[in-house]
Amino acid sequence: MSVLNSAGKEVFLISPLEKIKRFIVLGSFTGKCISSGSVRKDETLDSGEAFARKNIEEFIQHSPEEILNCIEEYSSKVKKCDSLVLLLAICCTFENKNPKLLEFRRKAYQLLPRVCKTPTSLFHFIDVCEKICLTKYCSTGWNNLHKQGISNWYLNNKKLEYHITKYRNRNGYTHRDVLRLCHIKPLTKEHENIFSYICKGVTEGSEVSEYIRDFERLKQSDEETIIRLIQQHNFVREHIPLEKLTDSVFDELLKNMPEIALLRNLNHQFKDLSLVLEKIQAIKSVHPLHLLIALKTYSNGHGYLGNKTWNVDKSIVQSLDSKFSQLFKTLPSSPRKVCICLDVSGSMQLYRVAGSECLTCAEAGCALAMVLKKTYKESHLLGFSHELIPLSINLEDGLHENLRKITYLPFGRTDISLPFTWALNSGGTLDKSKDFDCFIVITDNETNANTLSPEKALNNYREKTQNYSTKLIVVSMENTGFSIANPEDKYMLDIAGFNGETIEVINDFIES
Secondary structure, three states, rough: EEOOOOHHHHHHHOOOHHHHHHHHHHHOOOOOEEEEEEEEEOOHOOOOHHHHHHHHHHHHHHHHHHHHHHHHHHOOOOOHHHHHHHHHHHHHOOOOOOOOHHHHHHHHHHHHHHHOOHHHHHHHHHHHHHHHHHHOOOOOOHHHHHHHHHHHHHHHOOOOHHHHHOOOOOOOEHHHHHHHHHOOOOOOOOHHHEEEEEEEHOOOOOOOOOOHHHHHHOOOOHHHHHHHHHHOOOOHHOOHHHHHOOHHHHHHOOOOOHHHHHOOOOOOOOOOOOHHHHHHOOOOOOOHHHHHHHHHHHHHOOOOOOEOOOOOHHOOOHHHHHHHHHHHOOOOOEEEEOOOOOOOEEEEEEEOOEEEEEHHHHHHHHHHHHHHHEEEEEEEEEEEEOEEEOOOOOOOOOOHHHHHHHOOOOOOOOOOOHHHOOOOOOOOOOOOOHOOEEEEEEEEOOOOOOOHHHHHHHHHHHHHOOOOEEEEEEEOOOOOOOOOOOOOOOOEEEEEEOOOHHHHHHHHHOOO
């Protein structure tokens, strides 16, 4: 559907279904994402929840089947399921008192195992449903349909023993709490034994599987027995009591440890260093930015707050650095034409990144600019402070060399409007080589020298190019609050903070 924008020009509105899909991917209806710690959080889970719920509920009223199909489709696509969990919770609690919508809610609960694949997301779902029901209906929401939906998650879970022993408590819930709230009824003798174990533990005469019995044995066993049980049952890091996590036990866990888990546990003093290096070089599916964050964190020799320290092994540092370069070369490419605008002002060297405090804003910005330049072949890279600065970043030089080039630039104040005014030549006519699909501004958000508001500068560009859907993504490395992108503009995305998922959010927004 075409409409007139504020400039009186014809543009196209995003359909309600597309808004829902963007919400699933970005976690927001307003074009804002926040990276915090190792998990991307979105404002819909706190201050923006009512806004998100209003948009979703309006869509449900008109197209209930479409939204369920959308949840089913994206349940196998997205890696972070927070937005899907919220969306499903809204569907499951939608007009709880209306019997005409009972079938819709029942179908929504059938999608629960597809969306909540682990107890972590299940407990999150339960928590969100309870908060929605307390707000809307002044009840906890534990009606018969909710109880049955949660019960079915346990009754149809093919890896139930693994899940209940690995994820014992999350979001303030335990499995014992949930089973008592949903009044679950076991379907088989096996279920009965597992539920009895959850509620009572292993008691005299209780019937539990060898897997559960051996899991309980971990708490009292010696090192040799624990290693044998790990080999027998493939127990993972979360199964092992902290006081039993010796060097030899950890090295045994390392043999089958997932790639991301390996990167998170590099601070352990490994007994078999050669196996660690072998595992690092075997990494295939981790994005280079995850490697960078792991490299910087490990190299520091301490956590962000300094409450945990470790000895840094140079061979691990070198292996991570080498793997970063290898994975960097395998990045997929996109035909989209983007203008990458990197803030090189003095403040970028001073502050740490929100969400990845092991990095300075300059380090994270340089790495992200390199990844974007590799991904988007038809891209142009600009540096800016109080003036535009040519950047001699070469993808073959590696991160350290490129960071060195940026470090010795003549820093100044920050004028974020400069890239947009540069994109239009001085004669006022469009240079087709500067006709971009998207501008990506990487900054610490410390804008203090604008000759023109960034939004106005972008709108001038849109006017000249007659492309009113030119996108703008602002990656604000330091979360000082949003001050650049207009939240009312559906073609603008503001990201506060930075972590390994940032590039996925950027790519999804550009391609949407």
